[in-house]
Amino acid sequence: MKLQGNKNIFGSISAGYSSVMMAIMLRKWYPDHNIVYGMANTSKERKESLHFMNECNDYYNLNMVWIEAEFHEKGIGVTPKIVDYKNLKTKGEIFESGIKKLGIPNKENKWCNRDMKLEVLRKYADSIFGKDNYSVAVGLRIDEMDRVRKDYKTNNVFYPLMDHKIDSKARNKFWKDQPIQITIPAYKGNCDLCFAKSNRKLMTILKEEPNTMFWWDKMIKTYGSITIDGKPSYNELMEQNNGTQTFYRGYNTIEDLVKMAEQPFTKANDEYVYENDLFDLEEECGYGCVVF
Template sequence: MKPEQFIHDKKKVISFSGGRTSAYLVHLFRSDPDAHFVFMDTGAEHPATYQFIKDIVKHWDINLVCLRVVVNPQINKGVSYKIIQLDELKQDLEPWKEMLKKYGSPYYDMPFCTARMKTEPFEKYCNDVFGKNNYERWIGIRFDEPKRLPIEVLQKLNLPIHAKASHQKKGFRYLAEICELEKDQILDWWEEQPFDLAITEHLGNCVFCIKKHLNKVALAAKDEPEQAVKWIEVTEGLGVRSEGRKYNHHRMYRERMHMSDVIEAFKDQGRDALYNALRSSKRYESGSCSESCEAIV
């Protein structure tokens, strides 16, 4: 099924995460005059992700709206957004600093960073521009990711329904509904293009994503030591709210570890040995948020 076959009054808003699958979804809609493309910037993406986004705009000539969260420092006041220019995209961690100051640190089992920095500002922007309930949000979730798809989509595609599958939220559509390509096929497609996302799978767009297993976080720190230092300064600094938090406000990762704790725990393991051990396990391809968190609840 092609995107052109969807004829309705609602605007199609493609939520672009910066990953390869999400970018393939952009590709499918790039010739659709009714499609709108939005990227939510957390200021924590890998520098290569920002270059990939700029390459997409350049090569595909799309109008990409780039948003950043604006955190209201007042308690019980929600977040807003601001539109930034393409050349303003950079890994400065400013949205994270704002979020951590007001809300404290998210945890691996409570990743509210996605809601605060992506979902909420994305929805406010779309409501302002298109009107509430006047748009469909398209998400880059593949045919071979059934655990992430809602029950209704799984039924439509004749796929087994996962035990924890939820019902489809109104106004949400998925890449799997119009494309049956799996991950390896999309990676093969990218290899044929004049540009690509120049990072390895284990890094992902959000390099030190709190959803990653500890060994992946450690490997990312070994691959990007300068980024790791900056990340520790922001997420373990005095500017992080601790008042009213159940756990130590710095302990974002599994086993309630600091980022600095993770580095210490894996300091005696060489980079290549850690990488090879991960490559031989299922965790290399799972639990990593490898396509970057989508603007979805």
């Protein structure tokens, strides 16, 4: 819930249509507020998404800050590093440094969104406004009520698009007349082969862009059999899966997903798929990592 009487807003942006629309409209909706925008780059974001965000940043004068996570030795938390668009890491470097420290992220080991996005954005906002001296604006729409965090009323988080009754139809109408457009379908957004994407989306991506498999496959083969100090449950799950951790549900490897994609299946389209079957099971960040 937005802090009453406080005019500091930190806008968390994720390079999607909804969050960027929120960023554009915030200054209209809250003209007398101090607004700062930030986006965290994981180094596995699609280059098309980063390009779209940079174009919007320039065209709409958002003055957005690019932030990347820096991992440190055990016992020291992740810290934010301010970068610019020209120097963004895009080859998985940040993600790999986190894997070295925290293991392969998956449904049972969800550190990636927390450390590479939430923590660094929060720490940056704290450094600008002071701890608990700002509200966090998140770009969820009125038709995404199921994604609202349960403790938002006590966590200084608010949802401007919901407050203004913006649903996917209103969002799409807004972007129809804008000079800048996203050049990839929704299912390819965020980290390219994120483990929280549905099997259908992963299979579609692998079918259309097979080269996306190599980095994820390398991470499994390089780090999947390494135990992590202080994480007994992670190590136990690894042993239960013949000594290997993977990103994907059902302990699927990249090879498993490629074989699945070789079979006939209905490809994902540019809208989110909600059918409750084997191919469409996905976690929240399967359709956009939840920040704050």
